[in-house]
Amino acid sequence: MNKEKFELKEEETSLPEVSLDIKDPIGDKNFMIKFEGKTEQECRTFNLAIRDVLRAENLSPFHQTGTTPFGENEPGYHAWEIWKDISKEAVERLLSKIKQRALEIWDEK
Numbered sequence: 001m002n003k004e005k006f007e008l009k010e011e012e013t014s015l016p017e018v019s020l021d022i023k024d025p026i027g028d029k030n031f032m033i034k035f036e037g038k039t040e041q042e043c044r045t046f047n048l049a050i051r052d053v054l055r056a057e058n059l060s061p062f063h064q065t066g067t068t069p070f071g072e073n074e075p076g077y078h079a080w081e082i083w084k085d086i087s088k089e090a091v092e093r094l095l096s097k098i099k100q101r102a103l104e105i106w107d108e109k
Helices: 040-056 088-107
Strands: 021-023 032-037 061-065 076-082
Touching: 021 088, 032 040, 032 088, 040 061, 040 076, 040 088
Parallel strands: none
Antiparallel strands: 021 032, 032 076, 061 076
């Protein structure tokens, strides 16, 4: 798993509550896991957690960002498309793994 470190601001001592949502397939897009991040640290934590879990499940994740072309961890909209066949129920089961991984990453600070 990735050991990327980052510095927390003093007021960011515990993992923020972030809503992870599932976006249903539409057109040429498969299921996505999406969230809105308020800080760079929050976005980095959840991006790493989603990436780590989806890769561990061999689901070929693809990160899409609604910030800027180079806004990998900038605050704002982030979505991870799953490029493999998967049911919505299976994606739902992954959300708890992602939240657990996010907590591990946050605590590694």
